[in-house]
Amino acid sequence: MRFAGFPFLLALLGLAGLDLAGCATPPPASQPEALAAYRQTNDPLEPTNRVLYAASNDIASVSLTPAARAYRSAVPQPVRNGVSDLLSNLGSPIRFANDVLQAQPRRAGDTFMRFLINSTIGIGGIFDVASGWGYPAHTADFGMTLAVWGVPPGPYLFLPLIGPSDPRDAVGFAADTLANPVQALGSGPAVTAFNWATLGTTTISQYAHNLPAIDEVKRTALDPYATFRSLYRQYREAEIKAAEKRRRPTIPVWFDLPKKPSE
16 A cells, blocks of 8 residues: 555554444433433544543654644744645645535636646745635535535544544545545655655644644643544534535636626
C-alpha cells in the first residue's frame, strides 16, 4: 500500500480496535432521564474512545505539541498563513470533486477558479489571490457529501492519530485520502517523500493553528474528552448545514451587478 493510503489503514485499525473493546452499558428503562442522555450523547463506545483519546493525548504531549509550539514560535504568522494556503490549494481537486458530488456547480466553479488563480498568480497557492477576486474559500469533503446525501453520522468515534470522528466521516476521510490525485503519479521514492512531507506539514500546520483553542479546553474544561466531542459535533453540523444551503452564484469582483431601483 502506498503512503497515501496510510491514514485509511489507521482508520480501519481504529475501527477494528473498537470492535474488540467493551462498550458503555445503557441505563435501564427505569431511568428515563439517564437513558435519554445516553442516547443524546450517542457514544456507546465511550470507554474505548476515552482510552484512545488518553493515548493520543499522551503521544501529542511529547511530540506534536512541542513541534507545534516551536513552529508557532519560529515561523512568523504571514509565513504560516502562506503554508496553510498552499496546503489548502493542494486539496482543491478533492474539494472540486465533492462540490460536484454535492450538486453544487457554482461552488465547483469557485474551487476551479481558486485553483487556477492561486496556482498561477498566487505562486502555487502561497497567496490567496482568488478570495479578493470574488472566489471565496469553502470546505468540502466526502464526509460532508455523504451527509448531504442523507447518510447519518452514526456513533461518536475517536480514531488513533486522527482524532474525533464518526463512521460517516471515517469513511469520507478514507475516500478523500484514496482519491488523492497524487495516486495517479504512481509509486516510488519521490511520491513517498512528497506524501510524507505533505502529511507532516499539514499535521503541524493544522495543530499549530488550533493549539491555543486546544490548550484552553484542556486548561478550563472539567472533562476535556466530552468537550472535544461536543465541539467536534457542533463544528461538523455547522459545516454540513452550510453545505446544504450553498446556492451562492459565482460572481467575480469585476462583474457589475445591476443596481436596485432604490439605489
